[in-house]
Amino acid sequence: MTVKTRFAPSPTGYLHVGGARTALYSWLHAKSQGGEFVLRIEDTDLERSTQEAVDAILEGMKWAGLDWDEGPYFQTQRFDRYNELVDQLLAEDKAYKCYCSRERLDELRAAQMDAKESPRYDGKCSHGDIEDTGADFVVRFRNPKEGSVIVDDKIRGKVEFANTELDDLIIRRTDGSPTYNFCVVVDDWDMGITNVVRGEDHLNNTPRQINILKALGAPVPQYAHVAMILGDDGAKLSKRHGAVGVMQYRDDGYLPEALLNYLVRLGWSHGDQEIFSTEEMIKLFSLDAVNKAPSAFNTEKLQWVNQHYIKTLAPEYVASHLEWHMADQGIDITNGPALAEIVKVLAERAKTLKELAASSRYFFEDYADFDATAAKKHLRPVAKDALVKVQEKLAAIADWSDAEVLHAAINDTATELEVGMGKVGMPLRVAITGAGQSPSLDVTLKLIGKERSLAGIDKALAFIAARENA
Incomplete structure (x- = not known):
């Protein structure tokens, strides 16, 4: 069986560092097994999804060199398929219509919270004796009431979820649009995904998705949930820690090879080796060696890796990335030496391409004043x-x-x-x-x-x- 992985970001913002590492691990697993890598845009959140975010994701993936074998697929182009299967589950009594109002659900949630209970739908409409009045309704998946779901996670080991802790989640909204958890299941099935590599924040979705897969008679993929990335201070990585979008690292003067090399080591290792070419990553990477503990982002270490690549990659290649920074800083390179020559003489002195560009200005234009x-x-x-x-x-x-x-x-x-x-x-x-x-x-x-x-x-x-x- 061909190994097939996917990266499935939601286009509600840029491609952030955590997503890029997840994409890298998923990409490496596919490549290391001679498999295929799928890019899927999960744009079912119609209010928050934007074309600008889609473009930013695609740009980030291309800049990083994470090429895909299939896609990009868009969930909004597959609504007919999702609704076909929702109707099938309704016909098989594996799903049901729910007419509960928002007010009732809010009151139910508040009461459960007051009673120190986990908020969940109480199944009021699941008994089949609710009169169809023509009012708005959602469709809920009829989750099993007994037993448990065991997620045999490639990184976290076996994780068990009692079905009594899982409520009957909504799989189609009142406006007829399918929901995230259902679309993901159908996509993974239709696209033949064998291995799902994603962030640990999705772990709680996994038992629900497994139950839906089983209800559809679909195979269950192998899951691997990657731990989060923390900032230098131990807090969850965020904008206040600096650049968190992949293209921001490009703008700050990092080479894609350096960022990928640094990211692969945030949770995975091969002995004490620090520097990995793409070919070495593909050859050596294994999900079994991914740590389930969070990793701390260290900008100084990233700069060290970046300087290594500035010094050791072909000057002509580094120059091709430096050219963007020269233009960004308004340096006209038409009246001066070849950029590859600049890389050769300044590589030892710069941690980033942004620094290298700034320090090379006098090679191309007259200085205004002496230091x-x-x-x-x-x-x-x-x-x-x-x-x-x-x-x-x-x-x-x-x-x-x-x-x-x-x-x-x-x-x-x-x-x-x-x-x-x-x-x-x-x-x-x-x-x-x-x-x-x-x-x-x-x-x-x-x-x-x-x-x-x-x-x-x-x-x-x-x-x-x-x-x-x-």
Whole structure:
């Protein structure tokens, strides 16, 4: 039998981190078993579902590289199928019409709460002696009254639910629309889902869904309920912990490989290994090794993983993601070096692509002002001779493609002036970048180019002259 999993988000918001990890685990289980992965949009909540949220989910899945073999399916396009099966259950007396008003149900709930009882429908309309007056009604599933449901959960082990604790849930509303729990059951059956991997918040729905599956004569899939993700402070992950939407991590400068690598380790491990390629994840992942305890999100660890990928993935690939951040920060990359070259020289210095983009601005455009601290320290009158001499030597070099030649010009300047390299290098660095930090000077000169580098030295000399005359 082919293993088939699914990810079934509700389009009421963005694709959040918890959902992305669930999707990843579901995707990995299918891929590791040579199976198929289905994407299903559970949009039965007509009031809260939006096209914007659908687009955000699809964008997040595509950015993360979680490709699907089937779908996306939309539940709103399958109402006829759901209602066909609701009518079948009614005909088989496995479901019934309920005419209870909202007021009666509210009073029933309040009384049960006062009596310290679990709120549930009391079955008033289940006896079949209610007169059909033509009033609005819902359809309720006739849940078994005896025995129990045992969920053989792949992560949590065996979990037992007494049927007396499960009420007759609504499977069709008064407006004729089917409800979430029923649609999920029909979809999993029709789509041949063999393994349901989802958040632990759905565990209480599982016995109800199993009972409906059995009533329909459908096979029961294997369930695996993943624990929640907590913030650094131990509270449930939320917006106050920072970025919780997948695309927000893209915006904050994370590579999809880094986020997936980090997420797979939030609840799953393979020895002490921290870094996993996608191929390694597929080869090694097992639901049996997923921890049932909650995991704490650690942004510093994510940044460490992200920097690893910035440094080790092909510079051309990293550059393809960096390009978005350059545009986002308004940096025109048409007048400057190839982005892959920037990645090569700045990867060691940046934890995120957002940082990398910000720190690379001087390679593509003239800086407005010198960094005040760097200029005060290095653009002093004593630096003038070094800048004049190194400018002469650099101006005489026709071909700037060889960084070693540029390095020799700096070195020769220091030798002739009988000063240390720093006495030449630091004023030169501030002159061409506007700041006190950059990759090695020869490479920096090469990437910035001759014209802009010499112009930067002119600007530094003018600054020193103004300082002398102040």
